Amino acid sequence: MEKIFMNKNDLKNLKKWFADYVSAFYTDDYDDNLALNVKKGHTMRVCENIVMIGRKLDMSKHDLIIAETIALLHDLGRFKQFKEYGTYNDMISANHARLGLREMAAHKVLSICLKAEKELIIKAVNYHNSLKLPSGENERTLHFIRLIRDADKLDIWKVFLEFFHEKNNRQNNIFMLDLPDEPEYSNEFIEALQRQTMASMKDMKTLNDFKLLQIGWVYDLNFVPTVQVVQSHNIIERIEALLPQSKEITEAVSHAKEYVKMRL
Ligand SMILES: [Fe+2]
Known part of the structure; x- marks a missing residue:
């Protein structure tokens, strides 16, 4: 029979392939294996998240399979x-x-995959971590890019909130991107929060910069169901609690909080 679309079974096979692919990276180093495990777990949870968002947006069964494939392969x-x-x-x-x-x-x-599916998946993986959405892509492609980013x-x-308190071990450093945990933070990140724009990872100098950057990610959210999770899980407040207490930070973070309220 001629192939029409990717189906549930194709996705199941891809998940099997993914598990085999990942297992080849494990060594006898406990810390390294844990770091790999966290990314494997991350992938599985991003699959769940993308289906959750996609269902709330009433996406078709086939498009949900494409979306989940993107999530499976994005990292x-x-x-x-x-x-x-x-x-x-x-x-x-x-x-x-x-x-x-x-x-x-x-x-x-x-x-x-069919050619059209393949193109969508490749573009969504490619742009899942870019600073901005690409220009010149069609609405359907942008939709899948937006989904994976959310x-x-x-x-x-x-993951960040979970690992933050695992002080002074290798895991903590890996998920804190090996950034120095110093009291300083950079002005770019404060300004980005105030302007309600996303800052760039390349400007990060300290762990506090990464926290401020992650609060600013709310400005890049595309769909209301995602914003609802940010609200119900108190994401901003929980990251804010990990930052030094200062008037400047409280003021900057308040812009992100206002933005979330406005989106709901
Ligand atoms: Fe990624």
Whole structure:
């Protein structure tokens, strides 16, 4: 029978392939395996998040399968990145979206897809971590890029908040992107919060910058169901609690809080 669309079974097979692919990266180093496990868990939760958002947006069954495939593959490059560079910080290693696309091509992961599906998946993986949405893409492509960006952020916040209190161990450093935990923070991130724009990861100098940046991610959210999770899980307040207390920070963060309220 001629192939029409990607179906549930294709996705199931891809999940099996993914699990095998990841398992090849494990070594006898406990910390490294844990770091890989967290990314594997992240992938599974981003799959759940994207389906949750997609269902609330009344997407078709087929489009939900495409969306979940994007989520499954969006961070594929993380495993190679960690193996080669020992970090998840793209700024001091390589862009993990590009690494993932290279791996997908090398392993012919999308050979089961139709051309149109393949293009969507590749573009969504490619732009899942870019500072801005690309210009010149059609609405359908942008829709899937927006979905993965929202689904991904929800889980990055979760992982960050979970690992933050695991003080002074290797895990903490990995998920804090190996940034120095000093009391300073950079003005760019304060200004970005005030202007309600997203700052760039490349400007991060301290762990506080990363916290401010993550609060500013709310300005990049695309869908109301995602904003609702940010609100109900008190994401902004919980990250704010990890920052030094100052008038300047409280004031800057209040802009992000107002923005969330406005979006609901
Ligand atoms: Fe990613």
